[in-house]
Ligand code: HEC
């Protein structure tokens with residue numbers, strides 16, 4: 611049974627001092643070996659005996675069975691495309707965006723099915739459980755994700771929560787077959803984009819940018835690029851986009867616009883590259899080309 615109050619959900623995930631238990635340290639060491647690059651403080655945070663929410667605190671046993679490697683890898687691709695912008699590449703949350711999925715009480719306490727249901731439902735700002743005043747869009751804004759894919763994302767999150775459950779010797783990359791499943795299916799009319807395009811760019815280039823937009827920007831700016839309430843702004847009619855040349859747009863996308871930036875009006879972060887570090891200059895240029903087309907089509911429909 612979930613019975614969270616606003617107060618307990620607001621508790622920071624920090625660690626009180628004094629957990630020099632030998633057992634904790636040895637588990638910390640195992641985790642450090644498994645997840646090279648993690649700071650000790652993070653390993654300690656995950657095993658705070660006083661944090662009654664974590665499944666693992668005093669147990670030397672993993673929180674569950676070994677995960678399915680193929681699902682884990684597919685889940686990682688999907689998570690990176692659909693969730694990491696708001697929840698961070700390591701799942702530990704992003705300031706002013708999504709919550710910590712790794713150490714948060716709520717996702718740890720839920721069953722796999724319960725977690726999948728939460729991801730499918732999302733959490734609007736009108737939900738009393740919402741404490742951030744930022745919406746979690748249903749399926750993270752990716753309506754195209756199937757139940758099976760959400761299940762794979764759950765598998766990946768379980769691995770982030772307890773790396774001991776990740777099978778050893780996984781390949782670096784998911785097989786291309788799995789990657790191919792990470793293509794948004796539902797999207798606004800591709801058949802609007804034909805040569806000659808409204809923007810004058812080649813249709814194939816615009817479509818390439820559209821595919822990238824659909825996986826990296828849609829969660830905050832919406833399928834039609836008209837923006838989403840309490841999240842990203844309208845890009846179809848943005849004067850800001852219109853006034854920047856392509857090079858300036860790429861520079862902007864690389865930098866993003868944090869809430870600390872005086873130009874930020876929403877009090878929500880625009881993360882660098884929309885939170886997807888895999889977007890190189892060439893991909894950002896394709897996305898820019900897509901936005902040119904979106905703007906040209908919006909102007910035409912007036
Ligand atoms: C556009 C930003 C955004 C995206 C994309 C997004 N989330 Fe969220 N998510 C949020 C916000 C904001 C919250 C916290 C809402 C609140 O309760 O205040 C949240 C909450 C959650 C929670 C509940 C956590 C808790 O402790 O209550 C889960 C689980 C979750 N998200 C999983 C996911 C998964 C999995 C994905 C990818 C499929 C995803 N989210 C994509 C913004 C996002």
Ligand code: HEC
Pocket residue numbers: 695696707823826827828829830831841842843844845848849850851863867873874875876877878879880881883884885897
């Ligand atoms: C996690 C949410 C999120 C994601 C993902 C995201 N953005 Fe944003 N974006 C925002 C927010 C919020 C703003 C508005 C910030 C502000 O208040 O100025 C914004 C602003 C912008 C602006 C400036 C618009 C204007 O009129 O000032 C552009 C351009 C933009 N985003 C493009 C993109 C592109 C392209 C992608 C994908 C590569 C992307 N964003 C992904 C949240 C996001």
